[in-house]
Amino acid sequence: MTHLQWQHITGPRVLVDRFRAQRNIQRMQQKAIQAGVQLRPHFKTHQSVEIGRWFREAGTHAIAVSSVRMAQQFESAGWRDIMLAIPLNPRELSAINQLAGNCSLTLTIESADALDTIRRLSQDVNLMIEIDAGYGRTGIDWQQQRLISDLANQALQLPQVRQVGLLLHAGNSYQASGDSAIQQVHEESLQRLAEVKAHIAEPAQSQLFVSAGDTPTCSRMQSFPGVDEIRPGNYVFYDLQQQHIGACDWDDIALTLACPVIARYPERNEVVVHAGAVHLSKDYLLSKDRYEGRPCYGQVMQISEHGWHGKPVDGAFVHGLSQEHGKVRMPPALIEQTRLGDLLVIAPAHSCLTMAAMHDFMIIQGTR
Amino acid sequence: MTHLQWQHITGPRVLVDRFRAQRNIQRMQQKAIQAGVQLRPHFKTHQSVEIGRWFREAGTHAIAVSSVRMAQQFESAGWRDIMLAIPLNPRELSAINQLAGNCSLTLTIESADALDTIRRLSQDVNLMIEIDAGYGRTGIDWQQQRLISDLANQALQLPQVRQVGLLLHAGNSYQASGDSAIQQVHEESLQRLAEVKAHIAEPAQSQLFVSAGDTPTCSRMQSFPGVDEIRPGNYVFYDLQQQHIGACDWDDIALTLACPVIARYPERNEVVVHAGAVHLSKDYLLSKDRYEGRPCYGQVMQISEHGWHGKPVDGAFVHGLSQEHGKVRMPPALIEQTRLGDLLVIAPAHSCLTMAAMHDFMIIQGTR
Numbered sequence: 001m002t003h004l005q006w007q008h009i010t011g012p013r014v015l016v017d018r019f020r021a022q023r024n025i026q027r028m029q030q031k032a033i034q035a036g037v038q039l040r041p042h043f044k045t046h047q048s049v050e051i052g053r054w055f056r057e058a059g060t061h062a063i064a065v066s067s068v069r070m071a072q073q074f075e076s077a078g079w080r081d082i083m084l085a086i087p088l089n090p091r092e093l094s095a096i097n098q099l100a101g102n103c104s105l106t107l108t109i110e111s112a113d114a115l116d117t118i119r120r121l122s123q124d125v126n127l128m129i130e131i132d133a134g135y136g137r138t139g140i141d142w143q144q145q146r147l148i149s150d151l152a153n154q155a156l157q158l159p160q161v162r163q164v165g166l167l168l169h170a171g172n173s174y175q176a177s178g179d180s181a182i183q184q185v186h187e188e189s190l191q192r193l194a195e196v197k198a199h200i201a202e203p204a205q206s207q208l209f210v211s212a213g214d215t216p217t218c219s220r221m222q223s224f225p226g227v228d229e230i231r232p233g234n235y236v237f238y239d240l241q242q243q244h245i246g247a248c249d250w251d252d253i254a255l256t257l258a259c260p261v262i263a264r265y266p267e268r269n270e271v272v273v274h275a276g277a278v279h280l281s282k283d284y285l286l287s288k289d290r291y292e293g294r295p296c297y298g299q300v301m302q303i304s305e306h307g308w309h310g311k312p313v314d315g316a317f318v319h320g321l322s323q324e325h326g327k328v329r330m331p332p333a334l335i336e337q338t339r340l341g342d343l344l345v346i347a348p349a350h351s352c353l354t355m356a357a358m359h360d361f362m363i364i365q366g367t368r
Numbered sequence: 369m370t371h372l373q374w375q376h377i378t379g380p381r382v383l384v385d386r387f388r389a390q391r392n393i394q395r396m397q398q399k400a401i402q403a404g405v406q407l408r409p410h411f412k413t414h415q416s417v418e419i420g421r422w423f424r425e426a427g428t429h430a431i432a433v434s435s436v437r438m439a440q441q442f443e444s445a446g447w448r449d450i451m452l453a454i455p456l457n458p459r460e461l462s463a464i465n466q467l468a469g470n471c472s473l474t475l476t477i478e479s480a481d482a483l484d485t486i487r488r489l490s491q492d493v494n495l496m497i498e499i500d501a502g503y504g505r506t507g508i509d510w511q512q513q514r515l516i517s518d519l520a521n522q523a524l525q526l527p528q529v530r531q532v533g534l535l536l537h538a539g540n541s542y543q544a545s546g547d548s549a550i551q552q553v554h555e556e557s558l559q560r561l562a563e564v565k566a567h568i569a570e571p572a573q574s575q576l577f578v579s580a581g582d583t584p585t586c587s588r589m590q591s592f593p594g595v596d597e598i599r600p601g602n603y604v605f606y607d608l609q610q611q612h613i614g615a616c617d618w619d620d621i622a623l624t625l626a627c628p629v630i631a632r633y634p635e636r637n638e639v640v641v642h643a644g645a646v647h648l649s650k651d652y653l654l655s656k657d658r659y660e661g662r663p664c665y666g667q668v669m670q671i672s673e674h675g676w677h678g679k680p681v682d683g684a685f686v687h688g689l690s691q692e693h694g695k696v697r698m699p700p701a702l703i704e705q706t707r708l709g710d711l712l713v714i715a716p717a718h719s720c721l722t723m724a725a726m727h728d729f730m731i732i733q734g735t736r
């Protein structure tokens with residue numbers, strides 16, 4: 001392993017491999033075309049106007065975000081079809097009204113109470129009703145079919161509402177591991193969604209739009225029956241959690257954190273890097289087989305001339321984080337070669353949170 | 369419980385109770401005076417020039433930080449005695465040189481290798497040698513007394529080095545609970561530090577400066593034998609972790625996150641707020657007795673006219689976080705009263721990471 005010689009990297013720095021990210025973007029676009037669904041990537045993963053352009057170049061015109069702040073950011077950057085894929089916050093009425101005046105805005109609700117806010121809008125919007133098909137975070141329980149039908153038809157009567165739809169995020173796919181487990185979540189979710197749809201009364205029924213999406217199912221499954229639009233986000237970068245689920249290969253991971261070694265402890269098979277909870281986030285991966293039973297916040301990748309390549313370095317992972325320090329388990333031979341100030345390139349457990357924590361990043365060409 | 373009527377809070381917002389924060393600042397200043405030690409607060413907790421001024425008004429002139437970026441920020445704001453309390457990163461030589469030209473800069477090292485970087489400085493610095501007295505993160509093991517003595521005397525010979533000292537962060541106090549456990553960590557650490565000091569050869573021995581500090585011991589202990597300077601940070605805000613350790617009372621917690629309710633689930637005793645991992649961070653508190661065996665990312669506080677008061681609401685805590693969503697366990701009676709868009713005021717498990725994630729905050733007067 002030779003160490004990255006980029007002398008202009010002084011502290012912890014996010015690296016984005018453009019080749020891999022663009023390949024991930026194009027691959028998902030191709031899949032959507034083949035499956036006959038629209039692709040609405042979730043931009044919370046990168047929150048970057050510049051990376052947003054890579055999606056546009058690949059044919060994306062509709063996006064999802066999870067805060068009004070992100071919607072404002074991308075509306076300012078010229079995006080004209082934006083979905084707020086998080087339940088409506090009534091306190092943001094004024095900002096939402098302004099957004100809806102500037103672009104085609106889709107809001108998410110999950111109760112009749114939220115219609116009080118919709119009634120106060122002076123602009124038109126599309127309205128998604130979030131369905132919980134087993135994940136247990138947000139959405140109306142899929143078994144409440146009468147409630148969902150009534151809400152869809154109530155919503156459709158509001159003069160502010162152009163179109164009504166159903167929104168699903170099957171986040172329970174993050175608990176899966178391997179294609180058959182992902183497939184099981186996928187089929188169960190879509191079957192439940194179909195059942196909900198079948199019970200929606202007219203006039204909402206015949207004009208209902210269905211949006212579903214999470215990175216594991218969108219990455220591994222090929223068809224999306226009953227769905228008009230898929231909405232994955234993390235696939236632009238992927239990360240250790242996605243690799244563990246089986247949603248991607250090592251070569252698909254397009255985001256890492258370059259961080260300098262600031263202390264060496266050969267006697268305990270450890271180095272400490274300047275990269276802590278404020279850089280990697282405290283999200284971790286637990287695995288029965290890997291990481292000696294410890295939480296893993298990131299894995300050390302093998303550095304190549306243009307970035308990183310192949311699988312992670314065996315036995316080299318971040319097992320402890322404080323605010324600015326990261327404790328990295330390393331094999332003795334590697335510690336022997338490592339000097340103070342050397343850079344380690346670490347693939348984070350969860351790339352969305354690393355990107356959100358760091359805001360800033362460096363684009364590298366990557367290896368073809 | 370009446371809900372906060374501040375209509376200008378639309379999304380997740382950090383609230384800083386000025387009365388409590390200033391009381392925390394003054395109390396620690398008083399303790400340092402009574403104990404006959406200098407106080408060098410660690411500014412990584414707030415990273416705010418404005419809150420920095422509250423410390424200055426209370427008599428602080430020396431500060432610690434944990435990144436060159438923070439050192440630059442506070443140097444620009446007029447601070448002239450800054451310690452980088454993290455092992456030296458050789459890649460930042462140029463920025464360090466510049467800082468050392470503008471203020472009295474203290475660096476931290478923990479190996480002879482780091483002296484190669486010190487030799488390349490064109491400005492003078494103070495140099496702390498970090499000692500590990502049992503925490504196991506960074507620092508030279510306290511039992512390596514010969515190594516430490518040699519390093520101190522080697523360092524002192526460099527023309528760039530004004531003064532040499534020992535630096536301790538007894539972060540193992542974060543595993544303690546209650547005064548006697550905190551006292552045990554405190555006494556053991558200082559005893560080990562004294563032993564290290566006693567074995568340092570002249571000329572370093574007689575001019576050695578000793579800096580120690582972590583919020584639990586500095587908050588609960590009254591004397592700091594053998595120590596010239598204490599270096600706590602988190603005490604300006606405190607948080608659930610500190611309360612759990614016994615380092616503070618509920619009334620000392622000076623930072624919360626106000627966040628809107630965006631979904632209600634009476635059937636599962638839960639609401640969802642717009643406040644996720646990018647706001648609260650994924651740091652949590654585990655407790656055998658509290659939180660039904662779940663991780664707790666934050667607790668819901670009782671809202672008062674000028675902020676929040678008293679103890680947290682019984683049985684109301686954040687037990688799950690995704691990027692922008694927080695799942696809050698709540699008693700049925702409270703959910704009954706809670707409407708979409710109501711604000712919850714949540715004390716985070718770890719206030720430093722919440723502040724680092726949010727950057728921005730709102731100062732409230734607080735209740736006297």
